[in-house]
Amino acid sequence: xxxxxxxxxxxxxxxxVLTAWLFDTGAKVSEGAIVAEVMTDKVQYExxxxxxxxxxISAELDALVRRGDVIGSIDAG
Amino acid sequence: xxxxxxxxxLTIARAMAEAIAQEMRVDExxxxxxxxxxxxxxxFGNTRGLADEFGTTRIRDTPISETAFMGAATGAAMDxxxxxxxxxxxxxxxxxxxxxxxxMAKNVYFSGGTFKVPVVLMTSTxxxxxxxxxxxxCLYGSFAHLPGxxxxxxxxxxxxxGLMTAAxxxxxxxxxxxxxxxxxxxWLGTEPAAIVPVPEESYTTPIGQASVVREGTDVTIVxxxxxxxxxLRAADQLAERGVSAEVLDLRxxxxxxxxxxxxxxxxxxxxxxxxxxxxxYGVTGEIIATVAEHDLGLLKANPQRVAYPDVPIxxxxxLEQYCLxxxxxxxxxxxxxxx
Amino acid sequence: MQPGRAEKRWMYETMLLSRRYEEAIEKIxxxxxxxxxxMAAGPIPGEMHLSNGQEPCAVGVIAHLDEHDTVTATHRPxxxxxxxxxxxxxxxxxxxxxxxxxxxxxxxxMHLLDPRVNFVCSGIIAQGMGPALGAALSRTLxxxxxxxxxxxxxxxxxxxxxxxxxxxxxxxxxxxIVVVEDNAWGISVSKKDSTAVERNHVRAAxxxxxxxxxxxxxxxxxxxxxxxxxxxxxxxxxxxxxxIETDRLAGHFMGDAEQYRPDGEKDALFARDPIPRLxxxxxxxxxxxxxxxxAIEARVRSRIEEAVAFARESPxxxxxxxxxxxxxxxx
Numbered sequence: 081x082x083x084x085x086x087x088x089x090x091x092x093x094x095x096x097v098l099t100a101w102l103f104d105t106g107a108k109v110s111e112g113a114i115v116a117e118v119m120t121d122k123v124q125y126e127x128x129x130x131x132x133x134x135x136x137i138s139a140e141l142d143a144l145v146r147r148g149d150v151i152g153s154i155d156a157g
Numbered sequence: 158x159x160x161x162x163x164x165x166x167l168t169i170a171r172a173m174a175e176a177i178a179q180e181m182r183v184d185e186x187x188x189x190x191x192x193x194x195x196x197x198x199x200x201f202g203n204t205r206g207l208a209d210e211f212g213t214t215r216i217r218d219t220p221i222s223e224t225a226f227m228g229a230a231t232g233a234a235m236d237x238x239x240x241x242x243x244x245x246x247x248x249x250x251x252x253x254x255x256x257x258x259x260x261m262a263k264n265v266y267f268s269g270g271t272f273k274v275p276v277v278l279m280t281s282t283x284x285x286x287x288x289x290x291x292x293x294x295c296l297y298g299s300f301a302h303l304p305g306x307x308x309x310x311x312x313x314x315x316x317x318x319g320l321m322t323a324a325x326x327x328x329x330x331x332x333x334x335x336x337x338x339x340x341x342x343x344w345l346g347t348e349p350a351a352i353v354p355v356p357e358e359s360y361t362t363p364i365g366q367a368s369v370v371r372e373g374t375d376v377t378i379v380x381x382x383x384x385x386x387x388x389l390r391a392a393d394q395l396a397e398r399g400v401s402a403e404v405l406d407l408r409x410x411x412x413x414x415x416x417x418x419x420x421x422x423x424x425x426x427x428x429x430x431x432x433x434x435x436x437x438y439g440v441t442g443e444i445i446a447t448v449a450e451h452d453l454g455l456l457k458a459n460p461q462r463v464a465y466p467d468v469p470i471x472x473x474x475x476l477e478q479y480c481l482x483x484x485x486x487x488x489x490x491x492x493x494x495x496x
Numbered sequence: 497m498q499p500g501r502a503e504k505r506w507m508y509e510t511m512l513l514s515r516r517y518e519e520a521i522e523k524i525x526x527x528x529x530x531x532x533x534x535m536a537a538g539p540i541p542g543e544m545h546l547s548n549g550q551e552p553c554a555v556g557v558i559a560h561l562d563e564h565d566t567v568t569a570t571h572r573p574x575x576x577x578x579x580x581x582x583x584x585x586x587x588x589x590x591x592x593x594x595x596x597x598x599x600x601x602x603x604x605x606m607h608l609l610d611p612r613v614n615f616v617c618s619g620i621i622a623q624g625m626g627p628a629l630g631a632a633l634s635r636t637l638x639x640x641x642x643x644x645x646x647x648x649x650x651x652x653x654x655x656x657x658x659x660x661x662x663x664x665x666x667x668x669x670x671x672x673i674v675v676v677e678d679n680a681w682g683i684s685v686s687k688k689d690s691t692a693v694e695r696n697h698v699r700a701a702x703x704x705x706x707x708x709x710x711x712x713x714x715x716x717x718x719x720x721x722x723x724x725x726x727x728x729x730x731x732x733x734x735x736x737x738x739x740i741e742t743d744r745l746a747g748h749f750m751g752d753a754e755q756y757r758p759d760g761e762k763d764a765l766f767a768r769d770p771i772p773r774l775x776x777x778x779x780x781x782x783x784x785x786x787x788x789x790x791a792i793e794a795r796v797r798s799r800i801e802e803a804v805a806f807a808r809e810s811p812x813x814x815x816x817x818x819x820x821x822x823x824x825x826x827x
Binding site for chain 2: 532542607618690751756
């Protein structure tokens with residue numbers, strides 16, 4: 081299942097920056113765990129795991145992201 | 158320990174907040190006060206989420222009244238509470254230092270050890286982003302110089318959580334100095350090496366214990382907070398030239414782990430001290446003196462320091478960057494020692 | 497005390513200059529900081545505290561001052577600096593960190609110091625109060641003309657320096673005017689969460705000095721009250737506290753998401769923007785002709801363009817200049 085920057089994370093169509101991954105690729109995460117932080121201006125937002133499983137990171141640290149962008153995935157297997 | 162637990166990483170900001178939250182859950186005496194710490198979660202993110210969980214009775218925004226709330230932290234601590242109090246920028250100590258160094262730091266002593274003063278004073282340090290001379294200082298040496306306060310400064314999230322937990326449980330004033338550039342705030346720059354795996358369960362990192370973060374045999378690079386990361390980068394550069402550098406993260410300035418410094422220098426014979434605080438009368442001189450008064454014979458070369466020159470921190474980028482420590486300056490200091 | 501036509505026109509043009517200046521700075525500040533907001537990046541690094549909305553406080557008070565009078569300002573200093581006559585080119589170059597700036601780039605936007613017009617500011621809350629007190633004391637000791645004005649925010653009245661300064665100024669009957677720009681917010685903490693006192697001018701009673709409140713961010717009403725206070729100070733009758741209800745149209749600093757503001761607050765602030773309000777009053781009163789408005793706008797813009805061009809074209813200081821000017825004389 082894809083990990084997306086939630087559509088309602090902030091208002092407007094500003095781009096954000098991925099400032100932290102809190103797990104590495106291959107880590108087991110549970111549903112709802114905070115996996116990443118995204119910043120717009122001086123505000124940081126949390127991205128949580130949509131399901132439990134093995135994390136795969138596709139957007140690297142410092143990547144520019146928009147709301148709805150896929151930044152990684154979780155293999156529920 | 159679950160698999161997730163073993164791999165989860167945190168920023169220093171999150172690690173500080175997690176440690177405070179875990180202590181607040183088990184100890185009703187712990188509360189937090191400071192400027193912009195409740196709804197905003199701290200300008201540097203270190204109290205994020207706490208007001209939601211604990212409410213604004215225990216997570217208290219204060220007016221801009223540092224003398225009053227630093228004194229209040231001391232008084233509350235002496236009356237049985239365990240306050241965590243935030244000084245937003247360490248530079249602001251100027252308006253409230255009497256409450257800190259003449260009161261908070263001395264009342265254990267003045268009571269012959271009968272009063273406990275379990276205050277954690279957390280405060281941001283450091284520059285590098287053109288915030289000029291009233292918002293960029295480190296002042297590590299100023300706090301460490303004055304007796305009665307333990308002083309810690311983490312370089313990564315694991316130590317930040319453990320040191321914060323230890324600080325809250327300590328019966329003495331502990332000054333917890335966090336470098337803005339390591340907070341994981343993004344807008345202050347990101348130091349990925351500060352974002353490291355952090356166990357979810359509560360633990361302490363002993364106050365007064367340094368950590369060898371990279372082993373080596375040719376030169377010892379001693380630093381704290383951001384200085385550790387400069388040291389690690391310098392060690393990478395030196396490794397390319399076949400020089401094996403050991404990097405020692407002090408983590409605590411008071412008590413200072415002098416044994417760890419001596420152990421490392423006894424092995425390498427060369428010492429470089431890195432500090433973002435002012436050069437004179439400070440941390441770098443103390444570390445070198447520690448070695449010199451123990452045994453000058455440990456040193457194969459004159460020790461070097463890479464510190465902030467004795468000038469107020471300038472705003473303009475080329476001026477500030479010229480003054481700040483960095484890996485290149487550490488490598489140059491190594492070269493200055495001769496073979 | 498009412499401003500004459502010329503003074504009103506100066507007030508309007510100076511407010512507009514300050515506003516357009518900050519609009520220009522705001523845009524330049526974001527250069528290099530979008531989409532990634534990195535404070536260290538772009539032609540203007542560091543923090544940026546805009547004074548948009550607070551212009552009436554600066555012009556209403558400073559209209560009564562000349563270059564001999566001292567002003568101490570805060571971390572949000574542009575409107576007062578401009579009204580006091582700080583050189584716009586040197587100030588802009590300073591904000592850019594250039595060698596031609598007021599201090600050669602050492603201070604930046606929170607540390608604009610200009611002895612030519614007796615203006616200083618500082619990044620520490622309430623810090624300017626003591627130095628303003630000292631300037632007032634020095635004037636009386638030297639028998640020199642001039643009064644001192646300390647501009648502070650409403651957050652500063654909860655600092656110890658406020659109480660200590662007010663007490664001494666009253667005791668020594670010094671020519672000091674303390675102006676509280678109440679924009680209702682100290683970063684994210686509202687005034688009502690900072691003090692149990694509803695209106696800070698009442699604190700003057702604690703020192704036995706006059707305290708005035710000016711509602712509604714009105715430059716003409718500020719002019720009136722400040723005129724009395726400055727005249728009183730010049731007569732040697734002692735200090736005055738003035739509290740002004742003003743509006744911070746921007747965030748605390750640039751990059752502030754202002755999530756702490758109640759819904760709709762920002763719209764309400766812009767709806768009562770003091771600059772168009774004064775313009776319309778002056779047009780209605782015949783103190784300004786409609787065809788003058790674009791001319792004033794053009795004049796203001798040209799000054800700003802000149803200052804910005806100067807700042808952009810100026811060289812950065814030499815890195816080793818960081819080590820100079822710690823002591824006087826500079827080496």
